[in-house]
Every structure is written in C-alpha cells, then in structure tokens.
Amino acid sequence: MGQVTKVGVLTSGGDAPGMNAAVRAVVRAAIFNKLKVVGIKQGYHGMIQDRMEPMTSKSVSNIIHQGGTILKSARSEGFRTPEGRKKAFENLKKSGVDGLVVIGGDGTFTGARIFSQEYNIPIVGIPGTIDNDLFGTDYTIGYDTALNTVVQAVDKIRDTASAHSRLFFIEVMGRDAGFLALRSGIASGAEAILVPEIDTDFKQLYTFLEKGFNKDKSSSIVLVAEGEKISGGAIHVAERVQKEYPDYDTRVTILGHIQRGGSPTAFDRVTASRMGVSAIEALVDDQKSIMIGLVNKEITHIPFNQALKNKKKLNPSLVELTSILSI
Template sequence: MKKIGVFTSGGDAPGMNAAIRAVVRTCFYNNIEPYGIYEGYKGLIAGEIYLLTSKDVGNVIQRGGTFLKSARCKEFHTKKGRQQAYDNIKKHELDGIVAIGGDGTFTGANIFNREFNIPFVGLPGTIDNDLFGTDYTIGYDTALNTVIEAVDKIRDTANSHNRLFLVEVMGRDAGFIALRSGIAVGAEAILIPETQTYINELVAKLESGTKNHKNSMIVIVAEGDDAGGAYEIAEQVKQKCPNYDARVTVLGHIQRGGSPSALDRVLASRLGNAAVDALLANKTNLMIGVVNNQISYTPFSKAIKHHQKLNTDLLDLAEILSY
C-alpha cells in the first residue's frame, strides 16, 4: 500500500473530520500517501482527488461537518459513473479506499468492489446509530448531547408555564436518538417507529402526569414514528384533550452539527486508525465498528442487510423512570 483515498458520503455527522484525520495520520505513520476525495462518490467520478498534508488535518478534530464534504451522487448508480470512478482510482494509483458514511455508502462500495475489485473499508458515520456491526456510529453521541441540551432549554420554558411539549428528533426509520435522549431528559413519553404508538395510551400517561402535579411534560417523538411527526401527534392529542396547551418543536438540522463529543472523537480516531490497519492487513469489503469496546469487522453485504436492534431494556427503563 502506497496510496490510500478517503471520503465522506451521505448525511454528515460530527466526528467525520476526526475520522479523516486518523486515517491521514495513520497513513503518515505507515509511510502511505493519503488522498482526500471530495464530496464522496461524486468526487471519485469527477476526479476531485488531492494529496492531504499534515496541515489539512491540523485543528480539525474539534470541527463538526466534514471538510471533504459530502454529496448525493446519482451517477454512481450507473455503470458508466462507476467506470469513471475506477479510472480515477487507477489514475491516482490508489491502493485502497476508506469510505465514511452509512447504509447507502456501503451499498455503493459493495457493488463497486464486486465490479472492480478495489479494496474498500467502510466506517460508520451517521448520527442515527442504525448500522449493524457497531455499538456506536460516529456522530450519534454528539447528536444525543445536542438533543438533550436543546430539550433542557425547552424544559425551562415548559416548567415556567406548566406546559406540554412534543419535541421531534431525527430518526426516520429508527428510534435510537429518541430513546436514549428521551431517557436522558427524563421524558414523560418516548414515541418511536419500533413500537406501536397508541394515542389513548399517551393521553392516559399525560393525564396521570397532570394528576401527579408534574410541572411540565416532555414527549420525545422520532420523526418516523408510526403515528406521525410531532405536529400530527400534537393534533391527535388536542382532539382528545382540547384544553391542553401543547407546543411542538422540531429540532431539525442542529442535530447534525456541532463540535463532536469526547466519545465521538475517540471513536472516530480509533476507527480511522483501524481502517488503515485493515487495508494493510488485507481485510477489505467490510465495515469497521466497535462492539463491546473491541474493533469489529462486518462484511458490507451483512452490514447493509441487517439493522442494529434497539435495546428493549431501555424501553422498559424509560417506562419505569417516567412513573
């Protein structure tokens, strides 16, 4: 291995810069030249590939987003696009590639690898934590902390007015952010796609909270909940309890940004380092994660087929603690 390329793809996540930095520094350590590929697969096709220096990764570990940028790329779905990507890889003599992203990123890598046999390793970079093969994805812990800081602020105003707030957090298909942040803010209820939401049950819980003279109530709603987003659910609650002063806040894109947390920086550093080690050891076509504090390897084919399962103990815990 003399040259390794690295890119970020899909939605950005805090800690991606830390992962890129770890890839680059580990390359230097092993006398490998690291190349940055801009905007993911798009840059691979367009040939936006540049040698990275020590300076490029100085002072980036604490920055949110990704300095290599990210973009969607329809052309990579075509054979022609992938051929161009291959040509660029050959032109720049890249011996292996580290792809930081999510499901879609690995699906692309898997197809590409089958067609052109370029050594790829993937790192789980997404705030959603829904990837199979790792306990934590890069960005998840930061997103959780962003959510709880925001909800702590909302709790201030909820308390001052004895109000009910429905706070919508990210999670189109999975309730990871909602569940852990819900426990962490002491939410009165947590609504997630993985479990069926019954409005009657929710209302009963809220009524019981009102009876217990709770100052305020917070319901965390994953955007992909089966009963709808926070606005829809607020409507349904109001229909049953017209006199509720229910407010809605959709946290939105602030969840993707911000300086990465300690956990995410250490995780990203470990994974970026392990990615280069894996390429050097000929472990390829797989995603690298952390399971039980150990580096673990999951073939792309398996990583994209399965989904991380929600810890159902935490669901029970949320129930008990809101009691």
C-alpha cells in the same frame, strides 16, 4: 490486487459530527504506515468528477473539533450507474489510488460493496451517522454528539416548563430507527418517547398524560422520532392530542439539522480516531469489503454484506427503563 500503496478517503451521506476526526486519523495513520493518501471531495460524486487532493499531516491539523466534514459530502446519482462507477474507477486508477476508506452510512456501504466487487478494489468502511442504526457496531460516529445536542435542547425547554397543563412535543431525527429518540429521551427525563419501531398507542399515551397532569406535573415532554408511524411526526401527533384535549397547551419544536452539526463530543472523537487508524491497518492487512465496528469497546471487522442485511434492534432494557423512571 497487491499491497495498497495509496489510499483515497471520502465522506458520504448525511453529515455526522466526528467525521473530521475520522478523516484526520485515516490520513495520519496512512502516513504513519508509509502510504500515500488523497482526500476525495463530495463523496462518490467527487470521485466521478475527479475531485481529489493529496493530504498531508498538516492538511488535517485543527479539524478534530470541527463539526461537518472538510471533505464535504454529497449524494451521487451517477454512482448508481455502471457508467458512473466506471468513470470513478478510471479516476482512481489515473491517480494511483488502490484502496479506499469510505465514511458514512448504509447507502455509502451499499455503493462501496458493489464498486469493490466490480473493480476488485479494497474498501474499508467507517460508520458515520447520527442515527446509530448500523448493525455490527455498538456506536456510530456522530451518535453521541447528536444525543447531547438533543438533551441540551430538551433541558432548555424543561427550564421553561413552569406553566400547568403544557405539553411539549419535540421532533428528533430518525426515519426508521428510534435509537436517538430513545436514548435522548431517557437522558433528558422525557415523559414519553415515540419511535418508528413501536406503533404509537394513543390510548396509552392519553392515559399517561392525564395521569401526569392529575399529579400536578407542571408540564410533560414527549420526544417524537421523525419516523413515528401512526401520525407521521411531531406536528401531527401534537394536533391529534390537542384535538383530544383542547385545554392543554401544546407546543412543537423541530430540531432538524441542528442534530447533524456541532463540535463532536470526546466519545465521538476517540471512537473516530480509533476507527480511522484501524481502517488503515485493515487495508495494510489486506482486508476488503468490511466495516470497522466498535463492539464491547474493541475494534471489530464486519463484512459490508452482514452490516447491510441485518437490522440493529432497540435495547429492550432501555425501553423498559423509561416506564420505571417516568413515574
């Protein structure tokens, strides 16, 4: 392994707004550093299928504001097999690609770590997922945009919440992590927030909702992460509450993939731009098997290994905040 001369960039896993801004930064920083750069379509799947194309500064014009990813994303069963990874490496070799930037979440980095070890190819990861559940970075690309998408949706629901005894249950993404639910709940003034990390205490929820209605609150909004453990998501939580309080008028909204799309926010674009440039600089500086992070506003490097084996925790001061603000 010598100096990197030609970089491949790919996006993998669930889409996250800002991935395009990261791709743009990777491509332009590569060119700025006199490296060649190719885009690999559909993540590891495309690497196996040899779907690569040279990228120029112009290839990434006018994409900074676009949701989704111009490189497309895909899951790849093949890359979980030694044969698949062998084929992938042969394709890289054929194309002269001797360094990779992979943009995605923990699945993406797990694959990257194994591949890097097997074939001694330097790989740098950029965290792109709306869940913000990656250890080693304060923010992942897409999280801020998804937060704003949820908040704008809840704002609209609140506009309509003039009827008495109405309860809205809004399901947001997050199978294992409640970051999105917690922070969007605070930002939208939700009355209660149910996350995977904390088992729902229905007794407490009932007390709380009753108190709200006795205070003549016109309505209450409950944010439910899809990974809520006790009932298993908003529809089931709503059914349970409805059974307990037949007079309440309960309504369910499931935001679904809306949260993965949309034009990225300023914050996600700047973060993606900084991370993209830093990923190339890390390759130039002979780094490998690391994820770029943003910690305390500064760019950091963290080994894939650390990022994967540690678990990021909810900020307890934010959890506490909700009980103060929803009085």
